[in-house]
């Protein structure tokens with residue numbers, strides 16, 4: 059019996075610890091990361107407050123219930139020579155312990171309702187970003203005129219994490235910075251602006267979740283869901299896909315960089331400049347080596363998840379690229395397959411720029427010992443779209 | 444467990460036959476105890492199969508990085524682990540208890556529909572073999588989670604139709620078992636055994652049976668729609684054809700929420716039998732227990748979308764499901780308070796069944812608290828699909844439903860076998876299990892709150908310590924269950940003879956304690972004497 063008591067005491071100490079733990083940061087390391095982050099948006103603060111209130115109510119009820127139980131276990135035992143009582147009903151008591159919990163619930167329901175109404179109010183936003191979930195990456199499209207309209211990119215697991223997370227990679231995750239929580243190209247937003255996030259998906263369900271922002275929401279193919287954020291503090295915030303979306307569900311993180319208004323403007327200008335440069339690039343011929351080098355990067359973040367970093371594929375699920383009939387066959391068929399997809403193979407015509415598409419096809423034909431020797435130029439990609 | 448001897452007090456010279464001999468006894472049996480035994484053994488075997496899968500999951504999660512399995516296989520493990528534990532371990536075990544105990548408790552000779560009883564059991568082994576075989580099919584087993592959400596589940600390879608057919612068979616089996624229980628309880632109670640005298644185990648099973656009949660067809664329908672979407676060109680869940688993936692979720696959880704109560708209501712009944720016996724006091728608030736169970740049953744139909752707070756329901760829907768879900772905490776609280784009041788001023792002893800019952804009250808309540816937290820929809824926008832949810836449902840299902848099954852086994856094992864089980868081993872099993880289950884699941888609350896999503900094979904390094912702890916707990920838990928299997932085996936083989944009463948004063952707590960241990964093959968061939976029934980608490 060002493061053991062039971064110790065066990066119970068242990069629980070409550072731990073709970074106490076949680077409640078008092080540093081709640082400012084959800085990215086704390088090791089034993090420090092115990093509780094919901096207090097977050098950096100108005101919604102996340104409200105939700106954190108609700109969480110702490112209901113947690114304390116549960117702790118209170120717990121102390122009462124477990125206290126009575128423990129008292130009873132100590133005092134009402136046969137070994138103490140107790141003669142058992144015979145009572146077995148008390149209507150007043152039943153009414154009391156029905157009504158009191160009911161009142162507590164009403165007291166909880168009121169603030170919960172208020173917060174939910176706020177969370178749902180996506181009106182009067184300053185800008186809108188459309189987020190699309192893909193197996194297994196995110197696409198961000200900026201929709202608001204003057205706030206980066208036209209910026210449109212994909213964001214997937216960064217190369218270091220991706221290498222380390224392969225089965226039997228022998229790379230210690232602890233040596234990888236932000237292991238599994240880092241991406242090749244983060245979402246960038248301005249601080250202190252109300253941003254409406256529109257969510258949808260291209261293939262299966264996903265869910266977009268950054269804990270510091272207070273909520274997650276499902277991305278549903280064929281439908282649009284929405285939510286809003288208004289981040290108070292510039293910084294880097296990390297999250298993950300939260301709805302099972304297949305093999306690499308655990309490997310499609312979200313990184314959001316929140317910049318001050320000025321820095322954000324600079325970033326938008328730089329992106330625009332890059333876009334223009336990209337358009338010019340598409341008409342510039344590249345050497346085989348340049349294409350292969352660029353293609354290797356594109357391959358790692360777009361193709362390796364299924365076809366393997368070494369082009370080895372997954373037997374009877376995803377075909378190998380190494381020695382593949384397509385990669386060693388006619389160039390036109392290869393390009394078409396990559397751009398338009400086939401069965402489980404997604405269509406990449408929107409994911410990849412002309413340069414990227416040309417590079418990755420060339421890499422597949424010349425990497426992994428395929429050594430086909432031919433290549434395609436960015437300028438020739440359009441013809442296949 | 445084969446008993447052919449007559450019990451003296453009930454012996455009559457009409458012809459009475461024992462079981463057939465050999466293997467065919469089990470194939471052709473229509474006897475409620477034989478079928479109960481088959482169900483229980485199946486449940487135990489599947490508990491180990493599902494448990495082995497859990498250990499694959501926890502081994503992979505022991506440290507960051509992928510060490511043992513491919514993520515796709517990992518997803519197959521989480522999917523099959525849940526399906527097997529829910530449909531293969533817990534539900535059959537409860538059906539086994541119902542078969543064994545209900546006729547004995549209500550003063551009947553057997554179940555009302557014995558042939559259907561045989562059929563409903565024998566569907567199970569074939570279904571589970573079929574489900575397990577999907578692991579070896581092209582594309583592997585279903586890997587979309589036990590909820591089988593489209594569109595992901597439609598990416599399953601050859602396994603999809605087999606998985607769907609397994610669900611159909613399991614649903615048929617459950618519905619038949621449910622019909623049998625309802626018909627038995629409504630028609631075969633001994634004279635004087637009024638509804639409000641039924642032991643709570645019987646009451647909770649009757650309500651469970653109604654839930655089963657109401658929701659299994661909905662699940663069967665939903666998975667059939669998956670099948671037609673995949674193979675016959677329909678678009679129920681495909682937006683491109685005018686359908687909606689979220690429709691599936693509504694159908695699934697209209698089944699799924701009552702389903703979780705199907706897994707817990709019979710446990711409530713078991714705990715309500717055990718606590719009075721070992722407190723040597725009548726159950727406190729019998730009628731309020733019956734009403735609370737009934738209201739939980741009714742409420743369970745109108746709260747389903749609390750599993751979908753993040754799908755983008757309209758605000759009004761969001762709020763409605765919040766209020767309705769919070770309401771469930773009220774009757775659930777009433778049950779816990781009644782158990783406390785039953786123990787209060789009792790003369791408790793702490794044999795293994797009672798230890799498990801107490802642990803149930805403590806730890807199930809913990810799951811109730813997290814349930815209450817998650818019912819607050821804005822907060823659930825954070826909790827949803829994290830390890831916090833994993834902690835919640837494992838607290839209600841493992842130290843909840845599974846502990847109730849352990850408690851029931853220890854409580855009735857001497858009655859079934861006629862031998863006392865090894866109390867020392869029972870207590871050892873209890874302590875190892877209870878401590879390890881908390882080491883396994885308690886830290887999951889923390890990683891969940893700190894941001895770890897569920898259903899992932901690998902995680903960021905800040906979650907490493909708690910995951911390692913969780914895995915250690917899981918392995919200790921898993922291997923401790925071998926003790927349980929051994930205790931059962933040993934009691935079947937022999938041991939100290941059990942009296943008919945088994946536990947001091949148990950006779951006042953149920954008719955089963957008036958039958959000899961082990962009981963005759965046909966339980967009450969003659970109705971129990973009125974005095975026995977009116978003396979029950």
Ligand code: HEM
Nearest residue numbers: 703707749750772775811814815817818827828832836839
């Ligand atoms: C006080 C009573 C309870 C309340 C208020 C409650 C509430 C909830 C809520 C709101 C969720 C959804 C969380 C999410 O996915 O975001 C949930 C999940 C779940 N609950 Fe409960 N719950 C209660 C008791 C139970 C019981 C008794 C069981 C079963 C024995 C149970 C089993 C489950 C399961 C299995 C899930 C997760 C299903 C899944 O997503 O795979 N809960 N509960």
Ligand SMILES: [Cu+2]
Nearest residue numbers: 299301303307
């Ligand atoms: Cu995902």
Ligand SMILES: [Cu+2]
Nearest residue numbers: 700703749750
């Ligand atoms: Cu539910």
